[in-house]
Amino acid sequence: MKPRDEHKIEQIFQATLVLVKEKGLAGITMSEIASAAKIATGTLYIYFESKEKLINDLFTRCRKTSAETYFKGYHTEQPFKDGLKIVWLNLFDFRIEHFEEAVFMDQCYHSPYITESTKELTKKLIQPLYKLVERGMEEKLLKKMDAFMLLIFIFSGLNEFVKHSFYSERKISKSSKEELFNLMWDGIKASS
Amino acid sequence: MKPRDEHKIEQIFQATLVLVKEKGLAGITMSEIASAAKIATGTLYIYFESKEKLINDLFTRCRKTSAETYFKGYHTEQPFKDGLKIVWLNLFDFRIEHFEEAVFMDQCYHSPYITESTKELTKKLIQPLYKLVERGMEEKLLKKMDAFMLLIFIFSGLNEFVKHSFYSERKISKSSKEELFNLMWDGIKASS
DNA sequence: TCCATAAATGAATAATTATTCATTTATTTG
DNA sequence: CAAATAAATGAATAATTATTCATTTATGGA
Incomplete structure (x- = not known):
């Protein structure tokens, strides 16, 4: 079994923070976060069940x-x-x-x-x-x-x-x- | 010809401000703004050509x-x-x-x-x-x-x-x- | 009073974006 | 080394939301 890359969570968090600084919460999409974190959109959902969960966890x-x-x-x-x-x-x-x-x-x-x-x-x-x-x-x-x-x-x-x-x-x-x-x-x- | 109700702009602005305070820029939709301002969604577009224009004008x-x-x-x-x-x-x-x-x-x-x-x-x-x-x-x-x-x-x-x-x-x-x-x-x- | 005109409406459409899923890839373990 | 398992992928789908538009309503002027 392939293990989770726990480092990805940090990548995702960092990408989100940078994007929010640039364009605000109103301006970010899940696919943008994914691409900024250099992962596929679907992968995002392995680590966070929803956008709301991602934002809440990061908060x-x-x-x-x-x-x-x-x-x-x-x-x-x-x-x-x-x-x-x-x-x-x-x-x-x-x-x-x-x-x-x-x-x-x-x-x-x-x-x-x-x-x-x-x-x-x-x-x-x-x-x-x-x-x-x-x-x-x-x-x-x-x-x-x-x-x-x-x-x-x-x-x-x-x-x-x-x-x-x-x-x-x-x-x-x-x-x-x-x-x-x-x-x-x-x-x-x-x-x- | 029916004249514009200039008071509507103020209604729209107020509705937007209240909604943004409550749910943030990320949480507001045009139809919510319209209903908070007690007008139809389409009417919003008589006064503001787009969401971006509305936000910019209000700013x-x-x-x-x-x-x-x-x-x-x-x-x-x-x-x-x-x-x-x-x-x-x-x-x-x-x-x-x-x-x-x-x-x-x-x-x-x-x-x-x-x-x-x-x-x-x-x-x-x-x-x-x-x-x-x-x-x-x-x-x-x-x-x-x-x-x-x-x-x-x-x-x-x-x-x-x-x-x-x-x-x-x-x-x-x-x-x-x-x-x-x-x-x-x-x-x-x-x-x- | 009636016409012309533009506002007002809200359902329909178009665009955007969140989420899913069938498929591929990578890793562990026996 | 092969099987088993879960991660990873990104195109497809579902939801949401911006925008349009055919229709109705209201108003000022003739």
Whole structure:
């Protein structure tokens, strides 16, 4: 018996991500995905029973990958600001290296492919980030305010900065990350 | 001769925006749009020669509407911070009141419907915002730095805040706008 | 009031695209 | 090395959806 080529799943995922970045969820067809992944259309259906399943599985994988990355290198023993910066830079770098995934997930969020329960799960993944923000407030290092707003403020800048840098084909330098972090930090830090 | 009901265009646009918010660009069909707009499928084609034309026209209209709103009430005679706040709040309120349009435009950006030249035009619309940011730096009220980054930082928070508030079905209070503006301002103001 | 004209309709058609399937190919194992 | 099995293929089919069109309806002007 011929075994499955598990590497094909990755090929299919990559092809889908690239196509969605280029033409959006609305613009992709199963045969295009197949040909971009260098396989036959029928083969696609050996690995994914339907288009909906393919999109959902890819969405789930993207979500997991990004969540695993956030807290790499973060420990609660670190001073708060250092820890925050590590997480913040993790997210920044992840956005850069996985730009297609961010575009894909954004598009999925308003789409007929993703089920409500899949969306619900996504919300849970930001729980650890809430904890982080709350720690900062408890240590009186951050302004005392609504955690939801603070959380969004902390990460919104990097999201949009990466997005618009890609659109305008700008390089993102190491120093620009520092600068943006400082902008954000000056906003959130407790006034002394 | 029976005249055209120009009000129908608005019905069609509204129906499209609502549907795209609910199911995304990938999920809408011409017959769905027609029935949501309470007209026959064929009638749609009296007003728009194709789906692509409909999407493009709506995109163009959304872009214009939003650009017209930004600077309402802003005058260069105002102190910089007051002027910035007016523009910033205009954008914030626009995002709230026209949430569907923001979702629609986001989705269009990665789609086969919008042409490159349409995208190019969009970039030009932020020129006045650049001017505003540069004014702030010249008056030494803002940190001296890359205008592109500063611009994105200023407006990213409100964008994401409105988006996530809608997703989580949170009300946005008057005071939360003030708070978010202050977060942002503390980030960008020149350190004294 | 009636005619001319274009809008409005929605079923029919054309195009597109998801999915299936008969056939071929590759791999494992006995 | 041959049989057994499942992957791989891509043309054929089924579904879906954009678009058209013959017919009906509504409106302004003669």
